[in-house]
Amino acid sequence: MFKFEHPYFLFSLFSIVILIILHLIRKKKIKIVYFSTIYFLKKSHKKISRKLKIKQFLLFLFRLIILTALIFLISKTFWIKTGDVITNIADKSSYIVLDNRYTMLRKNSDTTDFEIAKEKIIKFFQNNPNKNYFFYKDELHLITSKEQLESFLDKTDIQYPPYLGNYFNFTKNISKYPKMDGVFVTNIVSETPPENIKLHLIAHKETKNAYLMNLYIKQIDSQIYQVETDVNSEGNSFDTTISLIKDNKKVANKILNLTPNQKQRVTFRFKGDSGKYELQLGDDDLLEDNRMLFSLEKNSLLKIVIINGGMNPIPYLDESFYLMNAIDSSPFRHYWSVTVKNEIEKDIYNSYDLFIFIDSSFPTIYQKELENIISMKKPIFISVGNSTDIEQFNQFWSPYIQWRNLKDENSKNSFKYISMISSEHPIVQKIPFIKSELIEYPIFKYLNFTTEQNITPIISMNDGTPLFVEKIVNGSKWLIFSSTLSRAWGDFPLSTHFAPLIQESILYLLSDKLKKREPYFYTYGEIHKLFPDKILKPDWYKLPNNKNGAYNTQYLFSQFLGKDRKIENSTENTQFLEGEERVYLKNWLILLLFLVLFLEHVVDLKRYFRN
Amino acid sequence: MDYLKEIETILKRTSPHILSALSSQTDDFFGKQPSKKIGQGVEFNHYSQYTEGENVKNIDWKVFGRLEKLFIKKFERDSNERFLFLFDTSKSMLFKGNNSVYSKLEYSFISAGVLTYYLLQSQHPTAYQFSNYFTGYQGERKDFSFFIEQFEKQNIHSALNWSFQENIHKKGRKTVLIFSDFFDDIDFLVSKIKKLSEQHSFHFFHVLDSSEIDLAEKDLTKYIDLESGEEIITDPSEIYKIYKEEIETHIKQLKTSILSSGFHYHQFLTNHKIEENLTSLLK
Numbered sequence: 001m002f003k004f005e006h007p008y009f010l011f012s013l014f015s016i017v018i019l020i021i022l023h024l025i026r027k028k029k030i031k032i033v034y035f036s037t038i039y040f041l042k043k044s045h046k047k048i049s050r051k052l053k054i055k056q057f058l059l060f061l062f063r064l065i066i067l068t069a070l071i072f073l074i075s076k077t078f079w080i081k082t083g084d085v086i087t088n089i090a091d092k093s094s095y096i097v098l099d100n101r102y103t104m105l106r107k108n109s110d111t112t113d114f115e116i117a118k119e120k121i122i123k124f125f126q127n128n129p130n131k132n133y134f135f136y137k138d139e140l141h142l143i144t145s146k147e148q149l150e151s152f153l154d155k156t157d158i159q160y161p162p163y164l165g166n167y168f169n170f171t172k173n174i175s176k177y178p179k180m181d182g183v184f185v186t187n188i189v190s191e192t193p194p195e196n197i198k199l200h201l202i203a204h205k206e207t208k209n210a211y212l213m214n215l216y217i218k219q220i221d222s223q224i225y226q227v228e229t230d231v232n233s234e235g236n237s238f239d240t241t242i243s244l245i246k247d248n249k250k251v252a253n254k255i256l257n258l259t260p261n262q263k264q265r266v267t268f269r270f271k272g273d274s275g276k277y278e279l280q281l282g283d284d285d286l287l288e289d290n291r292m293l294f295s296l297e298k299n300s301l302l303k304i305v306i307i308n309g310g311m312n313p314i315p316y317l318d319e320s321f322y323l324m325n326a327i328d329s330s331p332f333r334h335y336w337s338v339t340v341k342n343e344i345e346k347d348i349y350n351s352y353d354l355f356i357f358i359d360s361s362f363p364t365i366y367q368k369e370l371e372n373i374i375s376m377k378k379p380i381f382i383s384v385g386n387s388t389d390i391e392q393f394n395q396f397w398s399p400y401i402q403w404r405n406l407k408d409e410n411s412k413n414s415f416k417y418i419s420m421i422s423s424e425h426p427i428v429q430k431i432p433f434i435k436s437e438l439i440e441y442p443i444f445k446y447l448n449f450t451t452e453q454n455i456t457p458i459i460s461m462n463d464g465t466p467l468f469v470e471k472i473v474n475g476s477k478w479l480i481f482s483s484t485l486s487r488a489w490g491d492f493p494l495s496t497h498f499a500p501l502i503q504e505s506i507l508y509l510l511s512d513k514l515k516k517r518e519p520y521f522y523t524y525g526e527i528h529k530l531f532p533d534k535i536l537k538p539d540w541y542k543l544p545n546n547k548n549g550a551y552n553t554q555y556l557f558s559q560f561l562g563k564d565r566k567i568e569n570s571t572e573n574t575q576f577l578e579g580e581e582r583v584y585l586k587n588w589l590i591l592l593l594f595l596v597l598f599l600e601h602v603v604d605l606k607r608y609f610r611n
Numbered sequence: 612m613d614y615l616k617e618i619e620t621i622l623k624r625t626s627p628h629i630l631s632a633l634s635s636q637t638d639d640f641f642g643k644q645p646s647k648k649i650g651q652g653v654e655f656n657h658y659s660q661y662t663e664g665e666n667v668k669n670i671d672w673k674v675f676g677r678l679e680k681l682f683i684k685k686f687e688r689d690s691n692e693r694f695l696f697l698f699d700t701s702k703s704m705l706f707k708g709n710n711s712v713y714s715k716l717e718y719s720f721i722s723a724g725v726l727t728y729y730l731l732q733s734q735h736p737t738a739y740q741f742s743n744y745f746t747g748y749q750g751e752r753k754d755f756s757f758f759i760e761q762f763e764k765q766n767i768h769s770a771l772n773w774s775f776q777e778n779i780h781k782k783g784r785k786t787v788l789i790f791s792d793f794f795d796d797i798d799f800l801v802s803k804i805k806k807l808s809e810q811h812s813f814h815f816f817h818v819l820d821s822s823e824i825d826l827a828e829k830d831l832t833k834y835i836d837l838e839s840g841e842e843i844i845t846d847p848s849e850i851y852k853i854y855k856e857e858i859e860t861h862i863k864q865l866k867t868s869i870l871s872s873g874f875h876y877h878q879f880l881t882n883h884k885i886e887e888n889l890t891s892l893l894k
Contacts, residue, residue: 030831030832031831031832031833032832032833033833033834033835034706034835035823035834035836035837036704036706036715036820036837036838037703037794037836037837038836038841038842038843039794039836040854040857040858041834041843041845041854043857044845044850044857045843045845045850047850048849048853052846055849604848
């Protein structure tokens with residue numbers, strides 16, 4: 001029985017009725033000629049009147065056939081061929097393709113579609129012995145024996161992604177074998193296959209299929225994460241849901257309206273607590289293609305924030321330039337990330353492990369934030385800056401640190417330089433100081449600490465003035481550098497000693513944290529800028545110093561895919577068929593059309609060639 | 612239609628030389644060969660010395676034997692030879708194909724008008740017989756306009772009027788020129804005039820439109836008979852071959868019948884120029 005892909009075009013068949021009516025009432029305009037005598041016309045007409053009637057009838061019939069064939073062609077007429085479809089392949093070389101998508105693991109009784117498909121392929125091979133067969137796995141393999149075929153089938157397993165990829169993409173890949181027939185053994189099809197592919201459906205049903213492709217995880221700020229995925233739909237239009245599941249508990253849900261062959265990006269934003277996450281599509285056929293798994297580890301990074309007291313918050317400029325280059329060039333740089341802030345935001349103290357204050361004369365309105373940091377016992381690194389206002393500085397840091405005055409040495413002869421280094425402090429123990437070199441990098445501006453403070457000098461200058469000191473405040477370690485970390489107050493940042501000093505200082509301040517960390521979590525050179533929403537990218541990007549930066553969030557989902565998948569039986573009432581194939585009448589209809597057009601012209605040929 | 616103007620146009624298309632040649636040829640054609648016998652149409656008048664270009668047939672070889680000089684016998688035309696034009700004014704003569712300028716009747720009138728002009732120039736008594744009207748013989752040049760006026764006066768009537776036989780019997784030998792499409796029973800016609808052929812000369816001008824031979828239409832056409840009003844719907848593409856065979860057979864039979872009775876047959880196709888038809892006729 002014929003079926004139609006576009007049955008509504010069949011309404012055009014009414015035009016045939018019109019054609020018949022027109023033919024019967026002969027509304028056709030007939031030319032009238034007044035002739036001298038119709039005696040000879042009548043005589044001639046009488047001789048061929050029977051032939052004329054037949055001709056008229058044939059022409060009418062041909063036009064009916066042409067019109068009907070056209071309507072059937074537009075309606076895409078086909079018929080369903082059932083039975084062992086794949087045995088009807090043309091007598092030439094064929095390649096066999098076994099669908100190894102997860103959907104093939106759907107069970108019918110105790111047997112999966114995948115197992116059924118393998119049996120079918122062997123049966124097909126045995127039933128059609130006089131052909132050349134190729135088995136498609138990544139490329140075509142010539143099959144010469146049943147044993148060889150079984151061996152290939154044994155090696156073929158369900159995998160993600162399947163080596164076929166998407167069925168439709170696969171058909172593009174095999175376009176290099178256009179002259180061969182393909183036997184595609186699958187259990188679900190949502191699109192008409194190319195003409196040189198014979199489908200062997202071992203299970204067929206109304207297709208409502210969607211699957212997930214790609215997963216992008218972005219960290220919006222210290223706590224908020226964004227996850228994106230692409231929902232690809234096949235088959236009919238339908239509504240479904242996509243859920244964000246954390247530790248088997250649904251935390252967010254979205255309703256999707258899917259139309260055939262559509263790609264739709266879905267975004268979830270969530271507070272990034274550690275745990276195992278899953279994106280899952282619901283209510284469709286292929287549950288196993290519908291899951292995307294990923295994981296987040298809490299505090300997977302050591303985070304350093306650089307708080308710039310000056311008005312310029314841009315990293316790698318002014319006071320932060322030498323500091324950040326020192327951090328970047330650290331052999332341990334993968335341990336941390338750096339954020340530059342010109343003000344301390346509320347609610348984020350807990351996410352940072354180390355606070356570096358540069359150019360540190362802050363207005364007292366931030367006093368409360370400072371106290372919060374101190375109350376959390378976070379380590380702090382402080383350096384003064386060239387715009388430091390001594391009064392404002394003392395006011396802000398009071399009562400933890402106090403400076404007496406600003407020393408400004410303009411005479412070259414009285415330049416200070418580092419000469420006294422504490423041999424016991426762990427920061428300087430690993431740094432091979434070369435005193436002769438240190439003289440070349442004088443410090444000509446610095447602040448004097450007040451004597452009453454309980455400070456431990458690590459580095460002092462040649463006149464004994466402490467330059468770099470440690471102070472324990474509320475049980476946490478503070479390191480204080482009493483000159484600038486830029487060349488504004490001295491040349492020390494140009495020294496080869498500078499970067500190791502900064503790096504060792506940070507290691508020292510974070511040493512307690514580092515002991516707890518696993519080397520598994522790593523990233524490097526990552527910068528949280530001021531407007532992270534606008535600049536975060538999941539891809540690699542260039543740092544201002546032209547080095548490659550990388551994203552700090554782990555794409556752990558890739559490690560979960562294919563491991564933790566659970567294959568569930570389809571609970572829907574699936575109709576299993578032995579084999580089904582759509583046979584389109586397109587070619588036959590076109591042939592018929594041309595044949596009838598040709599015949600029509602042959603019958604009416606005299607009209608064209610009379611003269 | 613302004614027949615005078617049409618005839619004048621055709622006369623102008625020929626040079627004076629051709630006019631005189633046409634005139635003499637017309638004489639040769641319509642009249643019999645010159646004869647020395649008195650009362651046989653052409654009478655001997657005088658001799659004149661032969662000049663180059665003159666017809667050698669008229670050289671008197673006996674005189675040449677005696678005098679060794681070439682002399683031409685000059686004859687005087689028998690002004691008593693009469694010409695009768697007979698016109699078929701039936702409705703079928705009104706047919707005009709798409710490629711023709713004139714209807715068959717118009718074509719016949721103009722052709723006859725041209726011939727009449729030349730005849731009157733030679734002062735031959737000439738008469739027209741229409742279906743219901745006989746003009747009587749007129750032989751003066753001034754009578755030309757009288758004849759032309761008759762064309763314009765004619766209404767369409769039935770077929771040929773056979774009463775012309777009475778007009779033939781009167782007053783000696785006549786040349787009869789019949790213009791018709793001869794779609795009537797030709798055997799009947801021939802049998803009627805056969806007895807007259809010994810004494811008189813008959814010329815049948817078969818006037819046809821080429822569309823009557825090769826059907827011009829291609830698609831389904833309703834043909835209406837101009838005379839009877841009968842209709843037929845047919846496909847010319849289908850029947851044209853058989854039709855052509857039929858019409859050609861008819862023409863052939865007609866021609867055979869006319870010629871075998873000792874008459875002259877001339878086919879005039881209306882899509883040809885009148886002067887071409889006349890010229891070819893006179894040759």
